Amino acid sequence: MATKSLKKRESDLANVNRQLEILSNGIFQDGELPKFKDKIAETGQFPLRPNKLEVLQINLGYMCNQVCEHCHVDAGPDRKEIMTKETMLLCLEVIRKTGAHTLDLTGGAPEMNPEFRWFVEEASKAGIKDFIVRSNLTIIRANKKYFDLPEFFKKHNVHVVSSMPHWTRGKTDKQRGTGVFDKSIKALQDLNAIGYGMPGSELKLDLVYNPSGAFLPGDQMSLEKEFKKALKEDFDIQFHDLFAITNLPISRFLDYLIASENYEDYMYALVEAYNPKAVSNVMCTNTISVSWDGWLYDCDFNQMLDLKVDSKIKHLKDYNEELLNNRKIIISQHCYGCTAGAGSSCQGSVA
Secondary structure (H helix, E strand, C coil): CCCCCCCCCCCHHHCHHHHHHHHHCCCCCCCCCCCHHHHHHCCCCCCCCCCCCCEEEEECECECCCCCCCCCCCCECCCCCECCHHHHHHHHHHHHHCCCCEEEEECCCHHHCCCHHHHHHHHHHHCCCEEEEEECCHHHHCCHHHCCHHHHHHHCCCEEEEECCCCCHHHHHHHHCCCHHHHHHHHHHHHHHCCCCCCCCCCCEEEEECCCCCCCCCCHHHHHHHHHHHHHHHHCCCCCCEEECCCCCCHHHHHHHHHCCCHHHHHHHHHHCECHHHHCCCHHHCEEEECCCCEEECCHHHHHCCCECECCCCEHHHCCHHHHCCCECCCCHHHHHHCECCCCECCECCC
């Protein structure tokens, strides 16, 4: 189990250009597999363009209390990239005038940003319909300064979306580190205790599942039933929805695929499972992703590959929603991960 980020280890794959080189060469360069742009062109979907903006996703920093095996952000305690208050003020200006109905705060562990609570308090005043914080759960039990997070979330009617790789200790700890499962269970019980995730409750608690190996997730509805049954029977835990997300071949998951000699097989699996119906609903078509330093991306995955939006408007300080809606979406071979099977997004299956 890795204890340091790729960046801290000075890994070759900490360089996004190296990742893009791997994704564009080899089996795609020699024509064994079609490049993503050629695949979507077969159904007249290239170039890919956005629909109306629905989700503004803001990454508050790459610092995290965990070093998960498959993290596409390459987050960890050693990552020091953190959004400043100055950039948060730019975010708040955009939040107040955006046409998006959902604000989605992510990381790293967004709660570790020193200005997190101030930002949530200010952002909650903007009247966004759905205010999401993506929590890894263990941060709630990390130390005493985070113990009151459930109450803080409740006060601001935050929709909590939490990572939970599996309902068993072994599979969860293998992907996320020793002790993660037990802390996650305790955090979920804390959230349930104040009303989160309970039937009929407006305090939304959703879980996110992603596979622990080089394979695609199963059917989202079936997985949700299994999760609900196991967590209720074993720990008396309840939640609302489960989102099944496909691991994209970037960052630490790409490192895992190469180290385990699964890269080519995984890419074949993604391409063979390609679903053209998923293309029109992938998250880049309704989302703008904002990095910790204010740059704009089509999605969180493009952010991690430093593929900025194809627009004159590339930074928050110049934000113009109308111009951004006329852009072409930047794609590469990692996009197969969002269009395989039932499709995948930060909100789960899309087709």
